[in-house]
Amino acid sequence: MEDMNLIVAPSPHLRDSDTTEKIMFSVLISLLPVIGASFYFFGWDAVRLILLSSATAIITEYAFQYIRKIPIQIGDGSALLTGVLLALCVPPSLPSWMVIIGSAFAIGIGKQVFGGLGHNPFNPALVGRAFLTASFAAAMTTWTAPFDAVTTATPLVLGAARSSLPDLFFGSVAGSLGETSALAILIGGIYLFYKGVLDHRITVGVLGTVVIMALLTGQDPIFHLLAGSVLFGAVFMATDMVTSPITKGGRWIFGMGIGLIIMLIRIWGSYPDGVTFAILLMNAVTPLLNRWTRPRIYGQGVKVSE
Amino acid sequence: MRRVKSSFGGFFPNDAKKRTAQTPIEILKAPETLVVSLSQHAGKQAKPVVAKGDEVLKGQLIAEADGAISAPIHSPVSGTIKAIEPRIHPSGDSIPAIVIENDGEEKWIELEQHLEPVQLDASTIREKIRDAGVVGMGGGGFPTALKLEPPEGITIDFLIINGCECEPYLTADDRIMIEYAKEIILGARLMAKASGARQIVFAIEDNKPEAINAIKAEAGALDVVVLPSKYPMGGERQLIQAITGREVPSGGLPYDAGVIVNNVGTAYAVAKAVRDGQPFISRVITVSGDPLVESKNFFAPIGTPFQYLIESAGGFKETPGKIVAGGPMMGSAQFDLDSSMGKTCTGLLALAKGESATPNVLPCIKCARCVDVCPANLLPLKLEAFGMNEMWNEAYDYGALDCIECGSCNYVCPSKRPLLQYIRFAKREIIAEQAKSS
Ligand code: SF4
Ligand code: SF4
Numbered sequence: 001m002e003d004m005n006l007i008v009a010p011s012p013h014l015r016d017s018d019t020t021e022k023i024m025f026s027v028l029i030s031l032l033p034v035i036g037a038s039f040y041f042f043g044w045d046a047v048r049l050i051l052l053s054s055a056t057a058i059i060t061e062y063a064f065q066y067i068r069k070i071p072i073q074i075g076d077g078s079a080l081l082t083g084v085l086l087a088l089c090v091p092p093s094l095p096s097w098m099v100i101i102g103s104a105f106a107i108g109i110g111k112q113v114f115g116g117l118g119h120n121p122f123n124p125a126l127v128g129r130a131f132l133t134a135s136f137a138a139a140m141t142t143w144t145a146p147f148d149a150v151t152t153a154t155p156l157v158l159g160a161a162r163s164s165l166p167d168l169f170f171g172s173v174a175g176s177l178g179e180t181s182a183l184a185i186l187i188g189g190i191y192l193f194y195k196g197v198l199d200h201r202i203t204v205g206v207l208g209t210v211v212i213m214a215l216l217t218g219q220d221p222i223f224h225l226l227a228g229s230v231l232f233g234a235v236f237m238a239t240d241m242v243t244s245p246i247t248k249g250g251r252w253i254f255g256m257g258i259g260l261i262i263m264l265i266r267i268w269g270s271y272p273d274g275v276t277f278a279i280l281l282m283n284a285v286t287p288l289l290n291r292w293t294r295p296r297i298y299g300q301g302v303k304v305s306e
Numbered sequence: 307m308r309r310v311k312s313s314f315g316g317f318f319p320n321d322a323k324k325r326t327a328q329t330p331i332e333i334l335k336a337p338e339t340l341v342v343s344l345s346q347h348a349g350k351q352a353k354p355v356v357a358k359g360d361e362v363l364k365g366q367l368i369a370e371a372d373g374a375i376s377a378p379i380h381s382p383v384s385g386t387i388k389a390i391e392p393r394i395h396p397s398g399d400s401i402p403a404i405v406i407e408n409d410g411e412e413k414w415i416e417l418e419q420h421l422e423p424v425q426l427d428a429s430t431i432r433e434k435i436r437d438a439g440v441v442g443m444g445g446g447g448f449p450t451a452l453k454l455e456p457p458e459g460i461t462i463d464f465l466i467i468n469g470c471e472c473e474p475y476l477t478a479d480d481r482i483m484i485e486y487a488k489e490i491i492l493g494a495r496l497m498a499k500a501s502g503a504r505q506i507v508f509a510i511e512d513n514k515p516e517a518i519n520a521i522k523a524e525a526g527a528l529d530v531v532v533l534p535s536k537y538p539m540g541g542e543r544q545l546i547q548a549i550t551g552r553e554v555p556s557g558g559l560p561y562d563a564g565v566i567v568n569n570v571g572t573a574y575a576v577a578k579a580v581r582d583g584q585p586f587i588s589r590v591i592t593v594s595g596d597p598l599v600e601s602k603n604f605f606a607p608i609g610t611p612f613q614y615l616i617e618s619a620g621g622f623k624e625t626p627g628k629i630v631a632g633g634p635m636m637g638s639a640q641f642d643l644d645s646s647m648g649k650t651c652t653g654l655l656a657l658a659k660g661e662s663a664t665p666n667v668l669p670c671i672k673c674a675r676c677v678d679v680c681p682a683n684l685l686p687l688k689l690e691a692f693g694m695n696e697m698w699n700e701a702y703d704y705g706a707l708d709c710i711e712c713g714s715c716n717y718v719c720p721s722k723r724p725l726l727q728y729i730r731f732a733k734r735e736i737i738a739e740q741a742k743s744s
Contacts, residue, residue, distance in 0.1 A: 004625055004626065004629075004642070005625075006626070006627070006628055006629055006639070006640065006642065007628045007639065007640055007662045007663070007664065008398075008628075008639040008640070008641055009629050009664060009728050009729070010724075010726070011629050011630075011634075011635060011636050011637060011638065011639075011659060011713050011726070012634065012635040012713030012714075012716050012717050012726070013634040013635070013637065013655075013661075013662070014319070014474060014626060014634045014635060014661070015665055015716070015717060015719055015722060016317070016717055016718050016719075016720070017716075018561050018670075018718075019665075019720050019721075019722070020668045020671055020673075020720045020721045021668075022720070023671070023673065023720055027474065073668070076668060092716045112652060117668065117671065118668075118669035118670050118671050118672065119669065119720075135495050199674075208686060217518050234379045240670050241670075241673045241674070242671050242672050244672075245346075245674075246672055246674040246677050246685060246687065247674070247677065247685075248678075252368075257721065284635070290685075294685065294704075295677075295683045296558065296683060297556050297681075297682060297683050297705040297708050298314075298543060298547070298553060298556075298681065298682040298683050298708060299543065299553050299556035299557075299558070299708060300555075300705065300708065302552075302553045302554075302555040302556070
């Protein structure tokens, strides 16, 4: 046998075919219905915001990696995903330069300063959104009605009595680009769950707690699920792997904590929605949750034979 | 027959077993030269009792057990001792081996047979198993006779006969159950008698229906349990948990849970040793992989060179990327084909170039798939980070020593991180540290 140039490496010698890139792209695919709905309801504004936000995210990621002289990894899809997610949670009328700043902030401050992919404690898209909300409060709360771009109030401001549930479900209401259509979000969520990318504990934890809190405080639970960012947040934002707990118990608590904080803010707080801050707050306690919910190791705490 | 579920994460490997699951075991003609390593078992190397130039018979003792944990070795053929010298071991180390030239005459030593072996008393059975050099064939290589002698004061409630061959590719256990069920049942009864075990349980994964039927047909009233074909179902600790609901205490042995686990191949070897008086000189090995012309199950003499096994499978039709001794999850990659088969060698695999390529590593995205899959309930991503940053106390605290090195975490990681490598590193450091301080 001539020299076969065999590869010698430690076991295991087999690898699953799923990759981090594929995970990122399956989240992007799951967002297609939402992107479609945003275009349907808000027209070219959707295209403008999504393209600008994604392009900025990728360029910012590239710039940071170039300056830090580390391998360029924009191909992993994570920056693109952050860009798209940010665009989908801003108002359709947001000026172009604002979304560009927001997206650059999301990648630069939300992700790269912590060391890039996998190292950021907070969901970068939500860091971008929070930054925009804090800096440009007026533009970030100017909502336009679907189809005709007339300034109007969101269902959360109008209240349950003056909103139509079918409109909320299909998305024909004022709101952030990608957050109005519950149907589109659900389709994406089911796809992600089926792909093994979405952890149901987080999503169910958020939604279940919102429903229970609504019932306890005598409000309409369906309205609270469908209005504002709850569904989008529970499906696409809270489930971000990097910033949510790694233990099953931790994920339940994480989801329930988000649901609880959303409802506290909605009922007693000064913001009408509160999803962004609820998720960012729970991102902050994720390391603690991981520590508190460490699973019992096989064989530990077991007594030696009877 | 009953079915049980498993309580650990694990994963369902894609089915590489198909290549050889239907291939009957072929008795391999012994090669001209055999290289019989002195280290084919857990514990100390055996001590040669022959010298260069000696004539030996098939089954003759050529190396004796050295110390309490060791096992004797017998000549797999009749012939002449050509050398006793260091040779490449499947682990990659250079270890003394006895090189035998086969005279092709298959002249056996005189064998002492017992037609009613179950009538023998426990210590006689153990003695015969010990003298035949039987060791655990699932990979560990622990001397079987020792395993069957539980420490004072411990009663064995279950003897589990492990037919959960969970490593992808391997079908040696599957085939031996199908073709030699009778011997396996006898071996199980003998081991139960030798160890005083109260109950025998056969554990077989549900992807081996033929083996389940074969064992059931011979098992009579013995318990046959069917388990999900999940990796690492055949792990001793996982099997004990699934079947008895008990856990082996951290740092303990199966005894501590009142259980002994033995592989089906070992049961076969025990039957041959006690009933037929035959020492352990051959075993079933799966030789498989896409680069091979044919994939096969062989009954091959110990000491058969890997090169000969590959040639017996028709050789390569394409250049392989990797050669693995053992299963693809826990086996060891070979530099070349210069090593030879030992008592614990379950398989010899040729992996295609594409399958062997070292993947591109990305940062951990905290997807927790490694956490979900870990049968020991560890947080592999944390252990990897502790290992990488040389944080030994934290690694210990997070249970590094409880890792069974199954490689599941590495397998599932979408970022292709070398988790197990760093966990092994941490384990080694912790054990070295403990040895120093004690
Ligand atoms: S190799 Fe160790 S840490 Fe990884 S899954 Fe197996 S037991 Fe868990
Ligand atoms: S499977 Fe890999 S990427 Fe996922 S948490 Fe574990 S180490 Fe990180």
